Amino acid sequence: MEHRSGCPINLSLEVFGDKWSLVVIRDMMFGNRRHFNVLLANSDEGIASNVLANRLQRLVELGMITREPDPSHKQKVLYSLAEPAIQLVPVLAHLGAWGRRHLPVSRELSVRAELLERGGPEFWDRFMDELREQHRGIPRPEGTASAFDELREAYEEAYEAERVGT
Template sequence: MANPGVGEHRSGCPINLSIEVLGDKWSLVVLRDVMFGDRHYFRELLTGSEEGIASNILADRLRRLVANGLLWTSDDASHKQKIRYSLTEAGIQLVPVMAALGSWGRRHLPASHELSVRAEVLERGGPELWERFMDELREQHLGTPRRAGQASVFAELNTAYAAAIATAP
């Protein structure tokens, strides 16, 4: 079976099961853009993709990520045909995975400095920063208030990125 659907699995191995959900070319990129790019709408995800995802592929991946419980949808009150995509708790819990992938890619692949800076911040901050970021994502995507007085990890990541862009050759 080349492409198992939800409920059909090659084996019960947790690595295999994770790869069946996340192992295609685009799913983690879409999740990255929702998680770190603050993109919630199809058009934002389509036009904001540095990698140039095709609209039919994006639509398919969004459907699959919703079906697999990593994203959830809600209607946009401002426009009847607009759908907002948000992370579920399972999607939010991918922050450590994304941090590890970013760290590995930064170390072993020809990643640009500008696009690596967020991975550097996450690596330096470690699990404590990841937990704070997950709390911030829970507030943004699930409506769960985070502890008062916590500095924004999202703002820290964006400040680091903006500084890297400003100093890029």
Template sequence: MGRVQEPRSGCPINATVEVFGDRWSLLVLRDIVFGDRRYFRELQAGSEEGIASNILADRLRRLVELDLLTREDTRAGQRARYSLTEPAIQLVPVFAQLGSWGLRHRPTSRVLRVRAELLEEGGPALWAEFMDELRHAHLGADLPPRSPSVRERLRAAYLAASVSREGR
């Protein structure tokens, strides 16, 4: 694998933009975090934005190099599974804030905005709970039982919005 380049400067904002400043990296991570898509084909088929296979392959490779994802080693004929690392899990508050900004300042669809609304309403306590669930699913960390889980609540909100859109 290639070596990750040194940032242009020591500025933390620059260092972050260099990782996430392209069109696709945050969206690939979003789909793993919120869509629980962990395989190449799931990520490509489920992409709302229609990511091309060569771009997806490049971003997955790069996110592994940057230690934001791990890629399970596979034998021939097996699909590689991607998992979030702790630094990627810690992006949940960033995703929540980006979604909140988008709710206020950009046109959005009802179906695709419901998760951002739920994260905004739940605030930091919900984000922490969701990060614990992701740590359990991706890193094998212990998780106290909670019902319903944040993932279940996000999925239910999305499905309810999808059904109401179809009923129109």
């Protein structure tokens, strides 16, 4: 692949500058969505199946995610975050914090960004260790509280509060 320049921002945008790549990584990261049909059916933004297939293929080619046969189902494929994608946690935390400050976000969809912002680098490191365990099979430090569970619980509480109108 030929690049327009060696600028790190430009090169990063060549990887993530389209509308969907970071959204797919976000859904794999925060929703633990690892199958095509789960990514498609649970897309808050309504990604089209051909676009999802294209982005997954592109992210695999770029080394951001891996694609392996699912050991639990012969006809399914399991997508996993590769280390470069896992290291996007701080970037996504900063993007979410910026979005919360400057854009009309919903409470339930911004609560994880708030938790990431409040938790800071220590929380991000715990979350990345947990993602390495979930996606790469690398055990996280023993006795470490689950960042994934904290994020999920915060989202579920905000979702329920929004649903019942409190």
